[in-house]
Amino acid sequence: MKTTLISIILISFFSFCFAQKNIQTEIYVIGNIHDSVPNYTSKILFGILDKIKPDLILHEVDKKGMKEYIEARTFKENEIKASNLYLSQYPKTARFPFDFEGRNQYRKDHGMVPTDNLTVKLIDSLYKTGALNAAHSVIYKHYLDLTQKLMGIAELSPEHFNNKTTDAISKARQEAQYKELVKIVDERPEFLSNTVIKPNGEKITYREGFNLMCGFWDLRNRSMAKNIYEVTTQYKGKRIVVLTGFLHRYYIISELKRLNHGNYIIKEFYDL
The missing domain is CATH 3.40.1010 (Cobalt-precorrin-4 Transmethylase; domain 1)
Incomplete structure (x- = not known):
């Protein structure tokens, strides 16, 4: 009887430990x-x-x-x-x-802020005035379309912006911003001539700041x-x-x- 009781206790103990170990x-x-x-x-x-x-x-x-x-x-x-x-x-x-x-301070210190927003605003201005070439216009139009699509999804219930389908659209939109828009930035002279002043007093071009922000996303x-x-x-x-x-x-x-x-x-x- 005593041996049986000990066996039951030991089995219960190890079962408990195993269950605890496997709680996911x-x-x-x-x-x-x-x-x-x-x-x-x-x-x-x-x-x-x-x-x-x-x-x-x-x-x-x-x-x-x-x-x-x-x-x-x-x-x-x-x-x-x-x-x-x-x-x-x-x-x-x-x-x-x-x-x-x-x-926040890291982005400011490195000049990513405000160059990121200023860069996108400048691209948008160039696009609206027809100053972008055909290839660059296609890139920016793709970015705008994806942004608009996500804005529509964001007006729905939370299940709609918490699923694999929307995740894929979000990924495409962010890659359009940080991997495709940078092509425009690197090829247009406006992004090299426009600058902002970092907190340490140094100048940074829109091009450099935006490229830094692209890396910071990852x-x-x-x-x-x-x-x-x-x-x-x-x-x-x-x-x-x-x-x-x-x-x-x-x-x-x-x-x-x-x-x-x-x-x-x-x-x-x-x-x-």
């Missing part, structure tokens, strides 16, 4: 529209969070941004408003930043995915929600799949 970490990468719009508000996002019941929420900010999120009294973005509401009901939920550290997304991955190694068996702009979703998911060695599964919120 779940990651939900939710692509967001940052500002509240009729079809996507913080309440809608809260409903998604409440359905998932995450143990951790990761925000697309760096450490400084996370501190500002926590300390600020008023909020604008859907993500932090929904996250705060969720935390008020589930106070044990952990929250962490996952963005490229010092993102660096930032890979860094974000790596930061998310590192969280999964520290919080195994947890349910993790990643809140990001929906244009980043395709890149982050692709990188997380590349980094994964059976440590987690990536799921969609609407598949629960």
Whole structure:
């Protein structure tokens, strides 16, 4: 009888350990529209969070941004408003930043900001006045068409901008911006003659600044995915929600799949 009891205890113990060892970490990468719009508000996002019941929420900010999120009294973005509401009901939920550290200052210091926006505005002006050649016009028209397509999708429910089809369109749009528009920038003299002043007082051309931003798109997304991955190694068996702009979703998911060695599964919120 005593031997049987010990056997039962040992079997139960090892069964428990095996079960604990095999609890799968779940990651939900939710692509967001940052500002509240009729079809996507913080309440809608809260409903998604409440359905998932995450143990951790990761925000697309760096450490400084996370501190500002926590300390600020008023909020604008859907993500932090929904996250705060969720935390008020589930106070044990952990929250962490996952963005490229010092993102905003890094871009300013290197002259990527404001050259990126100024470059696209100049391309747009050249396009509208018919100053672009045929090949360049095709490139920019393709970029505009993809942008318009995504804007239409962003007016629908969150399931529409959180799926593989939209991820593919987002990827095509971002590659049009950072791999195709740069061809115009590199071949037109206006982007070499126009400059801005960096915080250190040095001049930087639109061409150089835009090329730097093109490289930073890859660096930032890979860094974000790596930061998310590192969280999964520290919080195994947890349910993790990643809140990001929906244009980043395709890149982050692709990188997380590349980094994964059976440590987690990536799921969609609407598949629960």
